[in-house]
């Protein structure tokens with residue numbers, strides 16, 4: 001298989017032309033994904049998504065049990081505008097490369113327990129978001145394995161870049177944000193245990209409600225499938241022609257692939273017969289602890305960070321025993337996260 005970087009560059013080539021669903025570029029990207037799955041030793045199938053004239057690519061790796069961990073990344077992007085190609089290196093070629101790298105690693109040494117279904121979804125971007133023309137939503141409506149046999153859906157989006165400005169400290173740059181672990185039994189404990197297991201990477205948990213559900217996990221969350229959303233957040237090149245492969249952080253991408261491989265192995269081998277979705281749970285305390293850690297590191301760079309950290313510490317003290325803030329205080333938390341996100345973009 002190509003290296004992660006070479007694969008990202010091929011998805012961002014002129015030939016793929018921004019990978020718009022249903023376009024020649026979208027088909028070229030899909031051919032690359034199919035070929036890479038085959039090279040990894042899997043048997044990928046196309047699932048046509050009629051509403052966008054595109055298709056999902058699904059590659060199962062059967063396990064000892066008839067239950068699944070689904071690992072997903074969308075491979076489409078927004079195409080072209082005039083002569084400008086939107087290459088979408090961070091959104092979402094990097095994640096697709098990680099998906100294929102993990103597929104290859106798990107195929108050559110299969111995990112114990114559950115099977116793994118690898119999904120490269122089409123049509124995540126506007127205008128199809130949250131309709132049947134969106135690849136992941138189409139899959140959720142027409143699943144190839146019963147949704148109630150999926151014990152974890154891992155969704156990656158925007159996982160190719162270092163977090164924050166160039167001068168930000170390493171422990172900020174190496175962050176990957178993990179959302180939604182609180183929504184299923186035992187998943188938060190698993191993610192916390194592995195948070196610093198991969199050199200060069202720190203996994204920081206946030207509650208799923210911290211940001212609007214603008215990626216492929218949305219349809220699974222809604223259907224109460226346990227999920228985990230991995231993202232490095234939006235950066236300044238988000239949805240511009242400047243989102244190109246030369247700006248990505250390749251050591252971090254490599255580390256993310258190894259971390260994800262470990263997570264999937266552990267999720268496959270979990271001893272429970274099934275993983276329970278937890279509705280009505282919210283974990284503001286995890287979000288606040290992540291905000292505090294990040295702002296602490298950013299303090300030498302920005303006076304705003306110190307103020308944000310104090311606000312976060314005050315809010316953390318007001319969480320109840322289950323880690324929840326009163327509804328009236330949640331807007332303060334959301335403002336804090338929005339500030340941090342724009343500071344890090």
Ligand SMILES: [Zn+2]
Pocket residue numbers: 074091092124157158
């Ligand atoms: Zn995306």
